[in-house]
Amino acid sequence: MARLPILAWEAISALGAGREALLAGLQAGRCALTHDSGQPFDTPCPVGVVRDELEALPAGAEAFDDRCHRLAWACLSRLEEPIERVKRAYGPERVAVVAATSASGFRELETMFVPGGAPPGFDYQNLVSFGCVARLVRQVSGVNGPAFTDSTACSSGANAFISAAGLLRAGICDAAIVGGAEALCATTYAGFRSLRVVDGEPCRPFDQERKGMSLGEGAAFFVLEREPGELGGDSPFLAGVGASLDAHHMTAPDPDGTGSELAMRAALDDAGLEPGGIGYINLHGTGTPLNDASEAASVARLFGRDVSCSSTKGGAGHLLGAASAFEIAISLAVLETGLLPANVNLQTADPELGISPLAEARQVDPPGFVMSNSFGFGGNNTAVVLGRAAR
């Protein structure tokens, strides 16, 4: 497909607020997962909590005020300059918003279910109905283009990129603000624990002793442009997208990874690349025995044992509805810096898996293309290829 320049990005997670904090966390291979979560619910298993003070939403957006939206604002407030640039270049009505979440304002909604805790007049439309994330982004960004939310569980962010790519390629808009946000909440924490897929210690994706995932929270947002115009001359770009359904089970992946392989192949085709063109893969790698085995099977078939790859979920956890956006940000950081991030917490790679995740971060010449995988409940598989201009 036509390459879509990514003018700027920002992220927030347990590794810190802003791109510099993320880059420092990746450089250090830091694990920010902790038992001491400070959450309003018990967290016997460690989580990745955003510790930074979250700034209140700006004037005019007060009705949207909740933690999920504040996480989004932490990114968007840092993207003010590129957002103003695309508004000036194309007009606010030509800038679209595609957001991603899989829990939106559940954290606030939960207060209604605590006996005696229901606040009167809970603002469902602005805090919970998932389209509110896109509406919030548009409100604080001052743009007037189409705005909606993609929600496909843990692959929501990649589907937001797919939707935005459609809007840009079809000429519905000239620029797009894309990203995802997710706040930790009791419901998803308890839900994943009920499935017995949460590790009691910080998660260890692809390790032979891996026992499950660790949950996290955060956000990542991006400014995309339709054509490499004067704004995004040598920006990294969205090169290709791919998606599939597993058609297997609501929570368990197809053990052979047939569905995820289809998504990766589709993304490669869309980017016009062979597998050898990919210099690094940010794996979905949740840390559950089944998910990692399924993904490793398809990655090994397509790319072989030696492809540079890692799951970064041992750092900030699994950001669920924001995971895909957050890991696309990490993948862009790889293109920009050449730092291949470590598969944090990996001690002994599972020899059965047939891939070689990076135990340590490695500095290389920045690759030309990287891939980011995200798979969600309902067997929703996605892969995104990102590239940069040859230097």
Place this chain on the structure above:
Amino acid sequence: MSEVRILADGLMLPGMVGIPALEGWIRAGAPALPGSTVELPEGRVPPKLKRRITRLSAMAFCTGTEALERAGLPGEQAPLVWATANGEINTIGRIMDDLLGERGKVSPSQFHNSVYNAPTGYWGIATGRRFPSTTVSRGWLSFEYGLLEAWTRLQTGTRDVLLVAGDEAIEVPQWADPAHCTIDLCGSLLLSTREDRPALARITAVLHARASNQATVLERIHEWSSEHDTQVMVSDHRWEGVRCKPEPLGDFRNPCSGLLSLLRFLHAPVPSDTVVRGGRSLLLTRSDQDHDVLGVVVERP
């Protein structure tokens, strides 16, 4: 621009399962609907899913397969776009009630049913098809944004898209707000760029506008209306002075009711009172609290 055609459709409303039932309802003068809940027909959901699938996912499955069957393409590998405002909100409410109320825990067989994309997951499992799929949401414009998503896919190389849209009546007592969804509604459109099959209608434009004040939006709608010589349907009764049809659900409310307006237009006898100035086209527009307006221009043959 590729021409987008509506090959077939499907629908479920209380007391109205399937397009033939819709046609009967239109012929009878669109009488009041008998209740708020769809009774799922026997034998439509594959037995292996019957005990696990949510009601909303079952409605999505039934209406999606209806469109494919009516188009004579029951095995088609069309990518699926699922559009919903509230998703599996009743399941979410039950889970929160279980967790935060007396029970104090979440049922492992319920949790995965809470995701917005549960219907597409069940669709894949039921059909064995592995095509791409997404779930889009945008409050009272969810169906219209689903149509925009399908439209952009069709404009960028995808031949067919199955759009399924719906919401269920909210049964969570914690927020009994009359502004919420009060009736089950689910429907589908099989959209295609292929020209070798009969079609119900073609979509000639999908339009978006937003202005910071209502007057500008109204002006924009009037412009579209005169440019396309079409009838205007708006969901928002505050807009006096615009030729409009009222909400098609009577006293009930559903975020995806724009889909019902479109299906009524597709299946009304021509000419009929739903078409003004003898035209065969419809400009279906909806707006929300953000003065966001999405319009779709549909032309019958």
